């Protein structure tokens with residue numbers, strides 16, 4: 802349950818407390834620290850590489866994290882790139898965001914890619930390579946219909962509202 806804090810300095814808004822979910826974790830590589838949140842209110846917990854490696858320009862690699870998790874049914878783990886690595890080194894994830902299903906019990910892996918055209922990037926065991934965000938999800942019950950309900954957007958997409966703020 803999120804708490805609503807009423808501050809005299811702010812209009813009435815819901816200032817959420819951090820929601821927490823217990824995730825059972827198996828340390829396949831016990832000397833590696835657990836994933837952790839860099840700040841108490843971060844959405845993503847940093848995943849670490851279990852090995853040293855270098856990514857040449859354009860190279861991709863499936864990187865082991867040394868942990869496996871049991872995500873409760875109705876939840877998902879989404880593996881996202883780290884913006885600092887992207888900004889400073891051009892490191893991203895080929896499949897961003899990676900989807901970790903509730904039933905998956907294997908080692909978490911991160912599919913990194915070096916998008917820099919010229920610079921190799923080296924990682925040491927224990928470096929933070931990605932972040933995992935846990936979210937509640939619903940499965941769809943697909944219900945075929947002849948016509949969909951109307952909406953304001955309709956079929957407009959792919960830039961239908963304009964591509965820039967000045968156009």
Ligand SMILES: O=c1ccn([C@H]2C[C@H](O)[C@@H](COP(=O)(O)OP(=O)(O)OP(=O)(O)O)O2)c(=O)[nH]1
Pocket residue numbers: 880896898899900901902903905908909910911912
């Ligand atoms: O970045 C990722 C993405 C996925 N996985 C693991 C957890 C996930 O549950 C499993 C399968 O992923 P996904 O469903 O994306 O793969 P797929 O290509 O559809 O293969 P599968 O047929 O095994 O589902 O691989 C990771 O460890 N890291």
